[in-house]
Amino acid sequence: MSRFSLITRAATREDAPALAQLWNDAVRRADPAEQVADLELIIKAAAASPEQRLVVVEYDGQLAGAVYLRITTLSPLNLDPCVQAIHPRVFDACRRHGVGHALMEAATAFAEENGVLHVVTAVPHSSRESNRFMARLGLAPVVMYRIAPTTLLRSRVSPQRQQGGVDGRTRVLAARRSLRRARAERLVLPD
Known part of the structure; x- marks a missing residue:
């Protein structure tokens, strides 16, 4: 049984169509051509910035997975630097091959190159396999990000106003x- 080698490299513009398929649930909802164009811009921006890197892994000569890396702070309140590994994703056909x-x-290498002590990642909460994989690597859950459309949140945090401002x-x-007034009037009125 032969083992295929893995090649890790920076993403190029030619990778954009495959990345659009890989991250189809993570990129904005749009026409596939627009998604590819978005990813071309992201690849270009990552290549131009020393604080960003879009990494792909090839398996058997095909793009098998990708991750977007970015140096930032742990949070706006905790200014310790960290490397965010955003949407590490592997094509289903390439799982269990080390991708x-x-x-x-x-x-990890990007963090070490830049002297950063922490690596954080975000994987879908519903992906049990991804969460277990990250736990095996030693990444512990710290927070859960939640998301909602602004209009939905507005309807829940303040009462909807009807016409005339009456809720x-x-x-x-x-x-x-x-x-009460009608009952009181009936009681007071003489026959």
Whole structure:
């Protein structure tokens, strides 16, 4: 049984169509041609910045996986530097061949090259296999990012306003007051 070699390298513009397939659920929802164009811009920006790197791993001559690396801080409040390994992803057909390890090795090497002490990653919470893989490598869960459309969040954090600025609760209270007045008037009126 022959083993194929893994080649780790920086992404090139020619990798954009394969990356659009690999990250189809992570890139913006758009026409496939627009997604490829977006990834071409991302590849170009990463190549031009010493604080970014888009790494791909080839297996048997084909693109097998990729990760976007970026030097930033642990959070806006914790200014310790870290390398973010964003969306490390492997094509299903290439799993269990060391591609994921090669991607995380690239993240570790990038951190070491830049004197950064921490590597953080983000994998989908629903991907049990990815989360278990990261745990085996020693990455512990720290936070869970949550996302919602702004309009949905607006509807939940403040009551929806109806026409005239009256919300549902105000209308209920006004209806109760009207009923009380009507009852009180019936009791006071002589026959």
